[in-house]
Amino acid sequence: MPLQYSHQPINRERWLRELAELLAFPTISAQTQHRRDIEASALWLKEHLTRLGLRHAQILPGPNGGHPSVYADWLLAPGQPTLLFYGHYDVQPVDPLRDWRTPPFQATHVGQNLFARGASDDKGQFLIHLKAIESYLKTVGSLPINVKVWLEGEEEINSPNLPALLDREEARLRADAVLISDTEMLGQGRPSIIYGLRGNLNFELEVGGPRHDLHSGRYGGAVHNPLQALCEMIAGLHNHAGRVTIPGFYDRVREVAHALRQELRCAGPTDEDILTDLDLPQGWGEEGYSLFERMIIRPALTVNGIFGGYVGPGNKSVIPKKAVARLSMRLVPDQNPEEIAHLLRRHFTTVKPPAVTTRLKITGGSPPVIISRRHPALTAASRAIYHTWGVPPVFTRSGGSIPFVPYLQQYFGVPIILLGFGLPDDDIHAPNEKISLPNFFRGIETIIRFLQEYRL
Incomplete structure (x- = not known):
C-alpha cells in the first residue's frame, strides 16, 4: 500500500507543490538578512511534520544564538530499531544571480528536472524521507520501525553550533542508525552508498x-x-x-591501498567523462592520480x-x-x-x-570520516536499492563534507548511511541547481523499501 500511495499522480503532484513551497524560503544561513526566512522555514517544517502524522514536532533553538533545527518522531514500534533521518534546510548563497536561467527561489519545472536553490542540496532530498514516512502513515497508519527526524539549519556554514546542540539534545537524537540523503549517485541509474567523506x-x-x-x-x-x-x-x-x-x-x-584505488577507479567516472561533463579541455591537480581520485581520496x-x-x-x-x-x-x-x-x-x-x-x-x-560497510542497516539499504533500481549500489567515497557525520560518529558511535539521490550535474552550490524528478520519486520508493528491510 505505501508503494501504491507513492505512485498515485494526485500525491506526486501535491508533493511537488509542497517542495516548491519549501524551496521558496531563501534560507541562506551565511547571510544574516535571511534570519527571518530561516525561522519561517523552520515553522513551515514543524507544521508539515505534524500533518504527516509524526509526533512531538518542535523547533529546537540553536545554541549560542544559532539557527534553529526542527525535530519530530514516531516511536511506536516496540522491539524495532530506531532510525534517525537527518537533513538540512539551509542553502548556499545564489551568487552570481545573473547566471541563473530561472529565479533561484521559484521552483521551475523544465523537462524531467526541478530547478531552484536547495532542490538537490538538501531540501529535495530530505523531502524524499518525509514522503516515504507519509506513504506509510497515510495508508497503514504505522511505520515498520521507530523513526526520528532532525532537520538542521546551519550545515552550509559548517554547523558551528553542532557540538553544543548534541551535548544538549543527545538523548533526544540518539538512534540505532542514521540515514542521510545529501550526496549524489554516480550517474543516472547508478545508485551508490557513500562510505567516506573528506x-x-x-x-x-x-x-x-x-x-x-x-x-x-x-x-x-x-x-x-x-x-x-x-x-x-x-x-x-x-x-x-x-x-x-x-x-x-x-x-x-593516509595512503590508500592499490586494490582500493583500483576498485574506486572502476566504479567512478573516467577522466574523459569528467572533462566532457564539465566542458573542459584538460584537468588539473596532483600528479599520479586520476581526476576522480583527486576528487575523493586526496x-x-x-x-x-x-x-x-x-x-x-x-x-x-x-x-x-x-x-x-x-x-x-x-x-x-x-x-x-x-x-x-x-x-x-x-x-x-x-x-x-x-x-x-x-x-x-x-x-x-x-574532520574526514570513513564509515564501516558492515552493519545490518547498510545491508538493508543495499537490498532496498536493488529492489528499486534493479542493480546493487556501488560503494564509493565522496569529495564533499557533511560536518554532522563525524560529530555523530563521535557522540553516538552508530552506523551512518549516506544514500543520496542527486546527480553529478545537479549543480549544487552553483547557479541553476536542480533535482531529477525521476530520482525524486524513485528515491521515495527506495526509502519506503528501506524502512521495511530494516525491520527486525
Whole structure:
C-alpha cells in the first residue's frame, strides 16, 4: 500500500507543490538578512511534520544564538530499531544571480528536472524521507520501525553550533542508525552508498597595506600593493605538480591501498567523462592520480573568492588598502583540521612580504570520516536499492563534507548511511541547481523499501 500511495499522480503532484513551497524560503544561513526566512522555514517544517502524522514536532533553538533545527518522531514500534533521518534546510548563497536561467527561489519545472536553490542540496532530498514516512502513515497508519527526524539549519556554514546542540539534545537524537540523503549517485541509474567523506577547513586571509587607498599614479612602484601581495601568496600555495606547498600538509595523509584505488577507479567516472561533463579541455591537480581520485581520496586547497580594489565600471587608478581571499581545504584521513590550521598560520607568517600585514581567520572545519560497510542497516539499504533500481549500489567515497557525520560518529558511535539521490550535474552550490524528478520519486520508493528491510 505505501508503494501504491507513492505512485498515485494526485500525491506526486501535491508533493511537488509542497517542495516548491519549501524551496521558496531563501534560507541562506551565511547571510544574516535571511534570519527571518530561516525561522519561517523552520515553522513551515514543524507544521508539515505534524500533518504527516509524526509526533512531538518542535523547533529546537540553536545554541549560542544559532539557527534553529526542527525535530519530530514516531516511536511506536516496540522491539524495532530506531532510525534517525537527518537533513538540512539551509542553502548556499545564489551568487552570481545573473547566471541563473530561472529565479533561484521559484521552483521551475523544465523537462524531467526541478530547478531552484536547495532542490538537490538538501531540501529535495530530505523531502524524499518525509514522503516515504507519509506513504506509510497515510495508508497503514504505522511505520515498520521507530523513526526520528532532525532537520538542521546551519550545515552550509559548517554547523558551528553542532557540538553544543548534541551535548544538549543527545538523548533526544540518539538512534540505532542514521540515514542521510545529501550526496549524489554516480550517474543516472547508478545508485551508490557513500562510505567516506573528506573533511574541510574554511578560512579567510586578509592582507593590509596603507591606512587608506592610494593613487597608483603617485605611489605605484613605491608601495607594495596588498592585492598583488595576496595573489602572490595564494599562487605560492601550489607547486607546478599541483601539490600544496604548506610544510607538513601531507604528513598525516593516509595512503590508500592499490586494490582500493583500483576498485574506486572502476566504479567512478573516467577522466574523459569528467572533462566532457564539465566542458573542459584538460584537468588539473596532483600528479599520479586520476581526476576522480583527486576528487575523493586526496586533499585539496581551493580559492573560493577574492576581492579588493575597484571592480566597478570604468577605471579607477588605485592601490587598495587591503585585499581579502576566502579559501577552503578538503582533508582526508588522518588529517586534523586544527593541526592543518596551525600549519597554515605558520606558513603565512613565513611567506608574508615584510611591507604588508596579514590576518588569518578560520571560519569553520570538520574532520574526514570513513564509515564501516558492515552493519545490518547498510545491508538493508543495499537490498532496498536493488529492489528499486534493479542493480546493487556501488560503494564509493565522496569529495564533499557533511560536518554532522563525524560529530555523530563521535557522540553516538552508530552506523551512518549516506544514500543520496542527486546527480553529478545537479549543480549544487552553483547557479541553476536542480533535482531529477525521476530520482525524486524513485528515491521515495527506495526509502519506503528501506524502512521495511530494516525491520527486525
